[in-house]
Amino acid sequence: MSINPEVNAARLLASVADFAAIGATPAGGVNRQALGVEDRAARRLLAERALARGFTVFQDDIANLFIRRAGRNASLPPLLIGSHLDSQPTGGRFDGALGTLSAFEVLEALADAGIETDRAVEVVAFTNEEGSRYSPGCMGSMAFAGVGTTADWESIHATDGARLADELATTLATLPEAAVRPIGHAISAFVELHIEQGPILEQEDVPIGVVTAVQGTKWLEVVFSGVAAHAGTTPLEFRKDPMSAAAAAIASLQSAVMPADPEARLTVGRITAEPGSINVIPSSVAFTVDIRHPDAATLAAMDQHVRKECEAAAARWDCDVAISQRVDMAPGRFASSITGTIEEACKDLGLKSRQMVSGAFHDALFVSRIAPTAMIFVPCRDGISHNEAEFVTDTHMISGAQVLLKVVESLALTNQIA
Numbered sequence: 525m526s527i528n529p530e531v532n533a534a535r536l537l538a539s540v541a542d543f544a545a546i547g548a549t550p551a552g553g554v555n556r557q558a559l560g561v562e563d564r565a566a567r568r569l570l571a572e573r574a575l576a577r578g579f580t581v582f583q584d585d586i587a588n589l590f591i592r593r594a595g596r597n598a599s600l601p602p603l604l605i606g607s608h609l610d611s612q613p614t615g616g617r618f619d620g621a622l623g624t625l626s627a628f629e630v631l632e633a634l635a636d637a638g639i640e641t642d643r644a645v646e647v648v649a650f651t652n653e654e655g656s657r658y659s660p661g662c663m664g665s666m667a668f669a670g671v672g673t674t675a676d677w678e679s680i681h682a683t684d685g686a687r688l689a690d691e692l693a694t695t696l697a698t699l700p701e702a703a704v705r706p707i708g709h710a711i712s713a714f715v716e717l718h719i720e721q722g723p724i725l726e727q728e729d730v731p732i733g734v735v736t737a738v739q740g741t742k743w744l745e746v747v748f749s750g751v752a753a754h755a756g757t758t759p760l761e762f763r764k765d766p767m768s769a770a771a772a773a774i775a776s777l778q779s780a781v782m783p784a785d786p787e788a789r790l791t792v793g794r795i796t797a798e799p800g801s802i803n804v805i806p807s808s809v810a811f812t813v814d815i816r817h818p819d820a821a822t823l824a825a826m827d828q829h830v831r832k833e834c835e836a837a838a839a840r841w842d843c844d845v846a847i848s849q850r851v852d853m854a855p856g857r858f859a860s861s862i863t864g865t866i867e868e869a870c871k872d873l874g875l876k877s878r879q880m881v882s883g884a885f886h887d888a889l890f891v892s893r894i895a896p897t898a899m900i901f902v903p904c905r906d907g908i909s910h911n912e913a914e915f916v917t918d919t920h921m922i923s924g925a926q927v928l929l930k931v932v933e934s935l936a937l938t939n940q941i942a
């Protein structure tokens with residue numbers, strides 16, 4: 525006998541707290557970087573909980589982790605929900621984890637209510653969404669969407685020197701109960717719940733964001749090369765100082781790009797100097813540039829602008845410059861059939877919602893290339909994310925999961941093709 529499924533609020537909140545303890549940092553965040561020990565521990569915990577509920581657990585060769593609750597008709601492609609479990613090095617407890625755990629709560633709520641869905645519902649934790657330890661980000665969802673292959677990235681080394689292929693093998697082996705299946709199986713649709721990671725929903729006091737699109741992202745690595753020399757004996761006219769070139773390029777980009785266009789985003793997140801000695805003019809200086817824009821042509825123009833400024837700085841300071849692209853994510857639009865279903869669910873639940881474009885990239889950006897996809901956002905305090913202070917209220921977590929459950933009922937209970 526089935527009853528109306530309900531989100532078990534206490535169970536969801538406890539689950540978020542349990543996973544926040546894996547890789548917990550003293551400042552209240554998490555350091556659960558892709559394919560590391562803590563990431564594997566989180567995957568293990570989720571898989572054990574899934575097996576305890578009688579769900580099927582499997583993974584693919586890039587270690588995307590899937591949890592499947594069967595439906596009445598095994599021939600129908602499953603509905604996919606979920607997000608990621610990996611975090612930034614000083615990440616928040618909710619980025620990725622909330623979407624993955626809310627999706628798991630939906631499976632449990634359906635099971636508790638004895639609901640048999642027409643199509644199976646699968647929860648996914650995609651591998652390496654963040655891209656901080658291994659670049660690029662979204663490796664798991666790119667591979668799932670056929671945009672990249674594991675072979676493309678196997679020889680990449682992490683920022684701490686680990687080799688991706690080795691840690692991938694270790695991660696897969698950590699879950700012997702999860703058979704490794706071919707990558708990229710058919711799905712009917714994908715819905716990802718995530719924190720907004722920006723201030724809009726909180727400022728407008730709206731509990732649900734209906735995400736209609738994701739802006740484009742490019743990651744560049746810029747390396748200025750000069751001549752290492754003695755800090756004390758080398759007059760200015762004898763210097764080929766890559767630090768001066770880097771500082772000039774960064775200052776020029778930061779004073780021009782975002783002030784000129786309120787939709788543009790430019791971030792220099794990491795800079796290193798070799799040999800990094802206090803009394804040596806560096807031989808080289810490398811820094812990363814993360815640029816974003818909702819419009820593809822404008823993003824391409826920003827890319828050209830960064831290259832031009834860096835080449836000008838290299839000439840001014842008599843250095844060489846090499847610029848390589850690490851990530852190129854075109855902007856993506858989500859399916860109105862799914863955003864409409866999310867809006868209907870909000871109406872049924874009496875929750876205000878508003879449409880919005882995501883400033884952050886997400887796994888949904890790539891999955892949207894192979895199936896109807898959309899995202900549900902919930903507010904986070906002061907819009908802060910990628911920061912240990914990231915915070916979401918219990919009420920917003922529960923509302924988000926309730927909307928996700930309602931959307932799953934719409935997309936999996938009837939034989940509706942999204």
Ligand code: HGY
Pocket residue numbers: 653654655661883884885886
């Ligand atoms: O950087 C991003 O947009 C994502 O949050 N990793």
Ligand code: MN
Pocket residue numbers: 608619620653718886
């Ligand atoms: Mn995320």
Ligand code: MN
Pocket residue numbers: 612619654910
């Ligand atoms: Mn993130």
